[in-house]
Amino acid sequence: MPSLPDMTTPNVDALAAKAASAQAKAAPIEAAPELRKAFFEFLLRMGDNTLILGHRVSEWCGHSPVLEEDIALANTALDLIGQTQMWLGLAGEVEGEERTADNLAYLRDAAQFRNVLLVERPNGDFGNTLMRQFLFDAWHHEMLKALASSTDPRVAEIAAKAVKEVAYHLERSADLVIRLGDGTEESHKRMQVALDDNWTYTGEFFLTDDADRAVAEAGIAPRLESLKAAWDSMVNDVLDQARLTRPESTYVHKGGKRGVHTEHLGFILADMQFLQRAYPGATW
Amino acid sequence: MQPATEQIWRWLGELPDPEIPVISLTDLGIIRDVAWDDDTLVVKLTPTYSGCPATAVINLDIEKKLRAEGIGKLRLERQLSPPWTTDWISAEGREKLREYGIAPPVDGTAADGRLLARVDRLAGTSNLVIECPRCGSANTERVSQFGSTPCKASYRCKDCLEPFDYFKCI
Numbered sequence: 001m002p003s004l005p006d007m008t009t010p011n012v013d014a015l016a017a018k019a020a021s022a023q024a025k026a027a028p029i030e031a032a033p034e035l036r037k038a039f040f041e042f043l044l045r046m047g048d049n050t051l052i053l054g055h056r057v058s059e060w061c062g063h064s065p066v067l068e069e070d071i072a073l074a075n076t077a078l079d080l081i082g083q084t085q086m087w088l089g090l091a092g093e094v095e096g097e098e099r100t101a102d103n104l105a106y107l108r109d110a111a112q113f114r115n116v117l118l119v120e121r122p123n124g125d126f127g128n129t130l131m132r133q134f135l136f137d138a139w140h141h142e143m144l145k146a147l148a149s150s151t152d153p154r155v156a157e158i159a160a161k162a163v164k165e166v167a168y169h170l171e172r173s174a175d176l177v178i179r180l181g182d183g184t185e186e187s188h189k190r191m192q193v194a195l196d197d198n199w200t201y202t203g204e205f206f207l208t209d210d211a212d213r214a215v216a217e218a219g220i221a222p223r224l225e226s227l228k229a230a231w232d233s234m235v236n237d238v239l240d241q242a243r244l245t246r247p248e249s250t251y252v253h254k255g256g257k258r259g260v261h262t263e264h265l266g267f268i269l270a271d272m273q274f275l276q277r278a279y280p281g282a283t284w
Numbered sequence: 285m286q287p288a289t290e291q292i293w294r295w296l297g298e299l300p301d302p303e304i305p306v307i308s309l310t311d312l313g314i315i316r317d318v319a320w321d322d323d324t325l326v327v328k329l330t331p332t333y334s335g336c337p338a339t340a341v342i343n344l345d346i347e348k349k350l351r352a353e354g355i356g357k358l359r360l361e362r363q364l365s366p367p368w369t370t371d372w373i374s375a376e377g378r379e380k381l382r383e384y385g386i387a388p389p390v391d392g393t394a395a396d397g398r399l400l401a402r403v404d405r406l407a408g409t410s411n412l413v414i415e416c417p418r419c420g421s422a423n424t425e426r427v428s429q430f431g432s433t434p435c436k437a438s439y440r441c442k443d444c445l446e447p448f449d450y451f452k453c454i
Binding site for chain 2: 071083161175
């Protein structure tokens with residue numbers, strides 16, 4: 001009888017080293033240790049946002065209201081997971097401790113995740129999923145446009161690639177928010193509820209801490225506040241066309257960016273990380 | 285004796301795209317460079333979409349093909365920049381797509397996230413016309429911006445009533 005892999009003593013370090021040595025040698029990081037730490041933090045935030053939202057959106061696979069939307073959601077999730085591989089791959093390179101994108105995705109605990117709280121929120125109904133996606137896409141698109149001129153060429157090339165995909169995400173989520181918001185009485189009502197529910201989670205996009213300031217000063221990433229005007233303008237315009245009322249609340253749910261998460265993230269990780277936790281190093 | 289890079293390109297031109305087997309990897313424009321680094325052959329590839337699951341299969345196919353042709357030392361490199369664009373699909377590739385039933389990309393119509401394009405489209409004033417690859421009619425409508433793979437959108441012909449894929453611009 002074949003024995004199961006030993007679950008008690010995963011030699012994670014050895015597995016990580018093996019995976020890393022198979023990859024091309026990382027470019028030397030010249031950044032000062034403090035900047036390198038901030039840079040790593042920034043890359044985790046980018047990669048964790050796309051990873052967790054990608055996972056959430058993938059939960060729709062096989063459950064969407066119509067086949068075309070099922071396919072569209074799965075494709076969006078696929079783009080986000082692909083972008084995650086690039087961001088977390090670079091994060092591992094910058095950290096310099098031979099952790100791969102897979103290590104970072106599958107072997108960290110909730111408190112080490114750096115995504116904003118918005119992306120870990122449960123899917124709710126189709127309208128809620130689309131509203132969350134739109135609020136995120138509008139930010140993501142502005143962020144990637146700015147990152148395409150990053151002083152770090154590796155960041156710039158990932159952003160230049162991703163922004164083309166995200167332009168399609170934004171186009172689709174904005175279209176659907178408008179169609180559903182300006183749709184039937186029922187769809188309008190649900191979209192307003194979805195907007196009100198998600199609204200107070202959007203402020204975290206623009207909250208700035210020391211790591212954000214350090215990467216902005218180095219020209220690696222934009223100042224987060226600088227994205228706010230364009231985001232507001234996009235959101236206002238789409239909500240207006242959707243006949244939805246922008247909530248007045250300025251309250252900001254925060255914590256995700258520094259690892260303080262809602263209970264929802266733990267459930268996502270339990271699902272997403274199960275295989276690598278139970279069978280360390282398992283591959284296709 | 286190292287085969288010339290022209291020969292390598294010809295070999296790569298024989299490899300079909302795993303998801304759209306009527307066009308080759310060279311038609312698709314994802315092979316960016318082929319060069320000898322001393323005794324090692326370096327092939328640079330760019331992914332179509334970040335998460336395209338065909339990427340791993342493509343790498344494997346290239347390696348199998350070149351090894352079968354006698355290339356001993358081989359290195360595949362990912363080149364992200366400049367990012368892949370459908371503009372790089374060859375003229376021959378576009379014709380093959382159409383014959384296969386996939387409408388080829390209309391250059392210069394990629395989404396850019398700007399509001400104006402969306403307003404045009406919603407108002408029906410967009411000038412993007414996708415011709416049906418079966419009957420050639422311009423009387424078509426988009427069913428969904430995403431299709432069977434990330435690179436395609438779903439359309440329907442309102443004349444011959446057939447659904448078809450459109451290889452969307454990126």
